[in-house]
Amino acid sequence: MTAVIPPPLPGRELSNPPTDGISNLRFSNHSDHLLVSSWDKTVRLYDASANALRGEFMHGGAVLDCCFHDDSSGFSASADCIVRRLVFNCEKVDILGRHDAHVRCVEYSYAAGQVITGSWDKTLKCWDPRGASGQERTLIGTYPQPERVYSLSLVGNRLVVATAGRHINVYDLRNMSQPEQRRESSLKYQTRCVRCYPNGTGYALSSVEGRVAMEVFDSSEASQAKKYAFKCHRKSESGRDIVYPVNAIAFHPVYGTFATGGCDGFVNVWDGNNKKRLYQYSKYPSSIAALSFSRDGSLLAVASSYTYEEGDKPHEPDAIFVRSVNEIEVKPKPKPYPIPPA
């Protein structure tokens, strides 16, 4: 009944990884290029299939996030408070604008044609990337948040912002003057990461206490009843749980299943609709800092990079693994239809 599954490999390790912790990595929507931002103040562009470093961009401070614009340019969010545009082919770096504090997240919205950045200065800013220089021309708006921004995610016209203090703001990009919804995370502890479902109906939220909450945008009672949360990335030892933060969530673009990565070094793939875990990859050498699926879902990039959640300790070197994804690992399984006893 079961096919023989080849032993899971951690995946191919990319050569020339960053020299310090990896803060985020993203696959391009157009090719298998991987953009990686790191605490070593660089953003690197890799060709994941060819395992080659295509470009490296130095910054003034640690780079906390990066994203693609299209296949020839991207954006970066840095600890020196500057949002930059990176042009890959000519290795050029433009400054798009500044925040008052570290810029924590950057996203590009295709729907609105804007770059959105969230920062620890408690604001969200929208930029028009067509203005090549000069902050005045590029800044579209500044939107205050209740607290420092920890994570952002976009789907369609919706933007979800997760801040410190467990606040969540949902915006409609067409009307940013005020949030469409203001919420509190349904988890008890600090929010780590938020990602919207590819189908735009809701978002997944992860916290530092090994839990992920699946939420929906629709505020009607019927829809809200469908939300739930589950525990994950925990290890039990002598009767108690070691509870690891869940650092990263990535949705598979085709199947809508998602992978979560935690400080325990494991990546789990879940089926949100059926509420099951589909797969667990073998343990990575270090905490999972970031995850990304390629545009067709055939590759998964895993940043295995110690995130210093446990203080300084000897740790494995930071590495990026790119693995091919088997359909069986990510495809939802049909629910067994319960047959009533005859």
Next chain:
Amino acid sequence: MYNKKEPCRNFQRGSCQYGDRCKFLHVTPQQQPKSSNNPFGFGNRQTPNNNNNNSFGFANRQQQQQQQQRPNSPFGSASNNSATNRPQQFKPFENKWSRGAAAPSSRQRPDNQPANHECTDPDSCKRLIAEDFEHERPLWKLTCYVAPCDIIGDVSYEELRAAAYDDYKRGLSLQSIVEKERNLLNSKLIEFNNLLRDPNTASLKACSCCFGQLGTSLNMGFGTRSATPSNNVFGQPNQPLTAFGVSLPAPSNNVFGQLNPPSNSSQTVNAFGTTNFPSLNAGPFGSQLPKQALGNSFSPNIAGFGNSGVNSIQNISSPPLSMQNPSIQPLGISNGLNSAFNAALHATANTQPVNMVQRETFSGDATIWLKEKWVPGEIPEEAPPEEYVF
């Protein structure tokens, strides 16, 4: 030939190693009129609308306390199956949750209190919080928390790391950076302890101020730090204690008074203190002088310490300790830390030459517990942790 319609016996008992691949039918008891096969019934018996069918389920926080059984198991079902306290094993393709979730921290507690539950019932609040702390203490300590009665003040690991990097760039010594972080962590733990003792205390808010300050200080551009010592949790070496100072609305002894009886807090601090040795061991610290490494090492050093301390204590702990101290959580770190900690604890910590420096700082921390007034930077003579255990 097997009959596909037949329910799976293993599944009824709480676990089937085949999971979805199983040849037999995995149904939960409520789907079957005759539940004679399943002694556990996945804890569904009581509430028909308990959707424990789903291996996820649970912790639908907005729901009422119908699903009281679920909370512990990672995926609903089988809090009753907690009898089978199996360690969770992660096998591919195995739907772990069908196994009754092994729920190591199995307990029946209502996990699904809405986030903004008003503390109308202090006892249950307290119980809830105690259980939370005991069973589900997260690895990362510098977090906000809410379950009735909040602890505010989030610090993400990136923030701590960034702060430490900046500190180092500015020339702050390793020692003081570590100390800051340690103090930050300690004060956060005090907060949590306070919450446990008395969920309704307003002092919580005061404590959280420090973290707000941290956030502020981070954002205000690190250059201004020295300029605003009074606001700055980090400030000069003297400042870190501000965190403590701020957090005590009552006379300083009060907190200690509160904390001392269980002696856990002291222990906690001590734990951190001593635990720090292993982690602060010349190895990781000394060798990692390169800036980035240093920055890294600082970031949640405290978190690490706290954890290791916790873990170690767990190992050594005497009954009174483990009983009440919610902050002592087996958020195990490396075993090396544990053993080192043990060694430190049993030996008279002073004998660890390498760690002397940090040790002193920690002893300083420990002494703090006995003093009304803190003189930061004061390095007391040996203070083995046990001294502070009441």
